[in-house]
Amino acid sequence: MSRTGRDYYSLIARAVDALRINVRETRLMLYEQARSAQRSSFDPAISEADFRRERTALEKAIRAIETKAAAIDEKQANSDRKIVSDCAGFMVEAPTSLDCFYDASELPHPKEAIIAAIEREIVRSPFENQVELLQTAGAFMLNFLEGIGPDPRPINGLSELPRGSIPADRDDLRRIIASVEYIRDVEMTASLMDTAKKEGKELEERIAAAIRIRTEVRGEYR
Numbered sequence: 001m002s003r004t005g006r007d008y009y010s011l012i013a014r015a016v017d018a019l020r021i022n023v024r025e026t027r028l029m030l031y032e033q034a035r036s037a038q039r040s041s042f043d044p045a046i047s048e049a050d051f052r053r054e055r056t057a058l059e060k061a062i063r064a065i066e067t068k069a070a071a072i073d074e075k076q077a078n079s080d081r082k083i084v085s086d087c088a089g090f091m092v093e094a095p096t097s098l099d100c101f102y103d104a105s106e107l108p109h110p111k112e113a114i115i116a117a118i119e120r121e122i123v124r125s126p127f128e129n130q131v132e133l134l135q136t137a138g139a140f141m142l143n144f145l146e147g148i149g150p151d152p153r154p155i156n157g158l159s160e161l162p163r164g165s166i167p168a169d170r171d172d173l174r175r176i177i178a179s180v181e182y183i184r185d186v187e188m189t190a191s192l193m194d195t196a197k198k199e200g201k202e203l204e205e206r207i208a209a210a211i212r213i214r215t216e217v218r219g220e221y222r
Helices: 008-017 024-040 048-093 111-124 128-143 170-178 180-220
Strands: 100-103
Touching (some): 008 024, 024 111, 024 180, 048 128, 100 128, 111 128
């Protein structure tokens, strides 16, 4: 607590907890924002000696918070790198196709854990080509949804006619199209597409936000 009654530790700690992507780079930017805002927050202006005491109190709070956060962040960074590495290996080795949906359980880690790791690694990465690879890994997640089951489901339709089988006449084709199984599959395809579009939009927004944060962070310390 400072002489003016300001609890800098609690203020900064809450701001850190509220970070959308909490990594060292975003915390350093937050601390700079706190320093810039501190002087203008005093009204009326205080003496230089009092301000130095307030700045010392702020810096003490920042050091305490960052010391604690850095230890956690190192473990998180190691975990993120492993998750992204495992995902990259899965992308190379898994027999997947862009025109099919797959069950999210087939991924080497929970889907949300992979996406969150990609976000943080984008902000951390100093290399543009690595960011592009991380974006590709993010896009790969679009083909993995909950509830698909053990068999891949074609994006353009599920209960299509078996290969090589053609209805003898239009009546046979009508019966197939009118069948309960066909209708159910068409409805499921539409539902999966709606889910994929919604998740895809959210994923694109999250990756774009991570790239914006990275740009801001690198601009701040360039």
